[in-house]
Amino acid sequence: MHRSVQHNETLDRTFFALSDPTRRGILERLARGPATIGQLAEPFGLTLNGLKKHVGILENVDLVVTEKVGRARECRLGPAQLENATGWIDGHRRELERRLDRFGAFVEERR
Amino acid sequence: MTDELRLERVIDAPPETVFEAFTTYEGQVAFYGSDDPGWIVESQCDLRVGGLWTVTFGPSPDHLYQHRSVFAVIDRPRRIVLATTERRPDRPSFDFSVEFTFAEQDGRTLMTVIQSGFPTRELRDEHGRGVPNAFARLERAIRAST
Numbered sequence: 123m124h125r126s127v128q129h130n131e132t133l134d135r136t137f138f139a140l141s142d143p144t145r146r147g148i149l150e151r152l153a154r155g156p157a158t159i160g161q162l163a164e165p166f167g168l169t170l171n172g173l174k175k176h177v178g179i180l181e182n183v184d185l186v187v188t189e190k191v192g193r194a195r196e197c198r199l200g201p202a203q204l205e206n207a208t209g210w211i212d213g214h215r216r217e218l219e220r221r222l223d224r225f226g227a228f229v230e231e232r233r
Numbered sequence: 234m235t236d237e238l239r240l241e242r243v244i245d246a247p248p249e250t251v252f253e254a255f256t257t258y259e260g261q262v263a264f265y266g267s268d269d270p271g272w273i274v275e276s277q278c279d280l281r282v283g284g285l286w287t288v289t290f291g292p293s294p295d296h297l298y299q300h301r302s303v304f305a306v307i308d309r310p311r312r313i314v315l316a317t318t319e320r321r322p323d324r325p326s327f328d329f330s331v332e333f334t335f336a337e338q339d340g341r342t343l344m345t346v347i348q349s350g351f352p353t354r355e356l357r358d359e360h361g362r363g364v365p366n367a368f369a370r371l372e373r374a375i376r377a378s379t
Contacts, residue, residue: 214238214348215238215240218238218240218346218348219240220267221264221265222240222242222264222344222346223242224263224264224266224267225244225254225255225260225263225264225344226242226244226344227263228254228259228260228263228264229244229246229250229251229254229260230244230245230246232254233245233246233250
């Protein structure tokens with residue numbers, strides 16, 4: 123039970139991390155290759171601290187990893203756990219399928 | 234591209250029968266039921282536009298789910314549209330829309346369920362813009378279910 127709660131907290135945090143356009147923009151940028159905090163901040167018109175906050179949220183759910191390179195901090199895409207989100211949708215689909223099967227059988231038996 | 238789940242079943246009965254069954258207590262309990270021993274399902278339905286339909290279901294009294302829906306459209310025997318809030322013991326509640334359609338097909342009924350408005354739109358919209366492969370997987374999962 124604790125494990126499943128933990129799993130869902132990760133899912134909630136992943137959805138939250140992806141719910142912000144700036145953070146999605148950061149992921150898009152990093153999909154083209156690594157960038158430093160400063161390089162990321164510039165196109166968004168954000169301060170370094172503002173950008174660090176967004177990167178931190180992405181880092182918490184492994185969407186981004188960072189590494190100190192010389193005096194800068196370099197960001198790369200992380201081993202994102204989006205299987206969680208995918209699995210959640212699949213679970214919903216299976217629930218609905220099962221309900222339709224049961225309801226169809228109920229109506230047909232009742233005739 | 235779509236953020237909806239869409240499922241279909243052909244049921245061997247005319248739409249009037251299927252629609253009627255779906256709006257009875259027994260039909261709703263069948264829809265939300267399970268063969269698991271001890272499964273709980275309760276339904277309270279005020280079948281009118283603006284009326285509330287509440288279904289509580291789950292494997293045990295300390296692990297219950299709830300769908301609280303308001304009827305937005307009732308077009309007997311063709312269509313029902315609901316605005317639903319789902320409460321689960323394991324995560325925050327969330328809202329989505331559900332549309333049920335009942336189409337006549339050679340004396341049988343093609344019943345379609347479309348759920349939309351999941352909190353995945355943001356994820357899906359990123360597909361094709363060079364964001365991680367995971368977005369493509371999410372997109373495929375959604376497409377596979379439509």
